[in-house]
Amino acid sequence: MSPHVRRAAIAAAAATLVAGAVYGSAQAQEDTSQGPSVQQAETLRDAASASGRFVGTAVNDGRLYDGNYSSIVASEFSSVTAENVMKWDTVQPSQGNFNFSGGDRLVDFAQQNNQQVYGHTLVWHSQLPSWVSNGGFNAEQLNAVMENHITEVVSHYAGQVAYWDVVNEAFNDDGTLRQSVFQQTIGEEYIANAFRAADAADPNAKLCINDYSTDGINAKSNAMYDLVSSLLDQGVPIDCVGFQSHLILDQLPSDYQENLQRFSDLGLEVIVTELDIRIQDPADSSDLQRQAEQYQQVVSSCVAVSGCAGVTVWGISDADSWVPGTFPGYGAACPWDEYLQPKPAYDGILTGFGG
Numbered sequence: 001m002s003p004h005v006r007r008a009a010i011a012a013a014a015a016t017l018v019a020g021a022v023y024g025s026a027q028a029q030e031d032t033s034q035g036p037s038v039q040q041a042e043t044l045r046d047a048a049s050a051s052g053r054f055v056g057t058a059v060n061d062g063r064l065y066d067g068n069y070s071s072i073v074a075s076e077f078s079s080v081t082a083e084n085v086m087k088w089d090t091v092q093p094s095q096g097n098f099n100f101s102g103g104d105r106l107v108d109f110a111q112q113n114n115q116q117v118y119g120h121t122l123v124w125h126s127q128l129p130s131w132v133s134n135g136g137f138n139a140e141q142l143n144a145v146m147e148n149h150i151t152e153v154v155s156h157y158a159g160q161v162a163y164w165d166v167v168n169e170a171f172n173d174d175g176t177l178r179q180s181v182f183q184q185t186i187g188e189e190y191i192a193n194a195f196r197a198a199d200a201a202d203p204n205a206k207l208c209i210n211d212y213s214t215d216g217i218n219a220k221s222n223a224m225y226d227l228v229s230s231l232l233d234q235g236v237p238i239d240c241v242g243f244q245s246h247l248i249l250d251q252l253p254s255d256y257q258e259n260l261q262r263f264s265d266l267g268l269e270v271i272v273t274e275l276d277i278r279i280q281d282p283a284d285s286s287d288l289q290r291q292a293e294q295y296q297q298v299v300s301s302c303v304a305v306s307g308c309a310g311v312t313v314w315g316i317s318d319a320d321s322w323v324p325g326t327f328p329g330y331g332a333a334c335p336w337d338e339y340l341q342p343k344p345a346y347d348g349i350l351t352g353f354g355g
């Protein structure tokens with residue numbers, strides 16, 4: 001059995017356990033009701049679980065203290081991703097100084113709410129402290145720095161984090177490898193080295209490569225396809241490919257599902273890791289309706305692809321989204337509005353999961 005097939009079998013067994021646990025608790029609640037009951041509205045996590053998928057959200061650490069925010073995260077989602085607090089600049093801001101406080105807070109929250117934790121991210125050119133990016137390390141030294149970071153972080157969370165984005169955003173949009181400090185100093189083998197280090201630190205975590213603008217079939221996703229095929233051929237322990245899916249209203253690639261499918265056909269899990277759909281200001285009701293349909297299409301594409309393990313949205317509320325800060329003139333990208341009221345997009349996701 002090749003390493004990735006072995007990993008996929010472990011993954012399937014773990015997913016069944018999680019789904020069973022969630023379903024089991026819902027059953028227990030129903031069994032205590034007397035006579036005809038008023039059905040509680042179905043949540044995203046119920047619908048996702050019924051389709052054998054997880055539904056996740058990025059969690060903003062600073063917002064977990066808001067009871068309205070945290071109760072939505074707890075009740076609607078079966079998976080959580082740290083929006084920022086598991087990134088290198090937070091976790092190892094200076095060499096050898098590790099800070100797991102934010103990540104530990106999220107893991108505790110997830111355990112209290114019977115949720116999976118999706119780890120984001122180990123090796124990325126952004127949110128990388130300058131002691132790494134401008135440290136003047138040679139190839140051997142930087143490889144050791146990278147592997148040590150991975151070993152410390154993954155072993156700290158071993159058994160608690162189900163998936164890791166091991167390498168994030170390795171490509172340019174034209175499909176060439178991004179000239180990050182890792183690529184420039186170590187060369188392309190930094191990618192395989194990173195996966196091997198993560199596998200050694202937690203053989204049960206599922207290990208992903210993640211990128212944006214790989215959502216349709218294009219030069220960048222073709223390059224990703226070639227890279228992961230070659231990693232599999234070399235026996236590198238890779239389990240999954242993340243498709244960030246930071247989409248623009250009315251620009252969902254028509255070959256979105258076909259693209260997920262071709263990666264799934266390699267025997268890898270595919271995951272929609274950072275879904276949002278931004279709208280040019282001001283969003284009107286027709287925009288919000290089309291946004292709902294496009295959220296639904298993304299989710300139903302995942303449900304239609306056997307290897308698609310789940311969908312994570314990149315934040316619940318328009319009040320906290322990264323979009324307006326990065327794309328001035330765009331917003332309204334999330335499933336809840338700035339007052340934490342569900343938007344039509346919420347129903348789109350629910351319907352996409354078959355709810």
Ligand code: 9MR
Pocket residue numbers: 083084126127212244274322
């Ligand atoms: O949402 C994150 C935002 O709060 C940070 O300021 C930003 C810094 O780069 O990162 C955002 O999340 C990114 C994710 O980690 C990787 N893919 C793109 C996401 C949006 O920029």
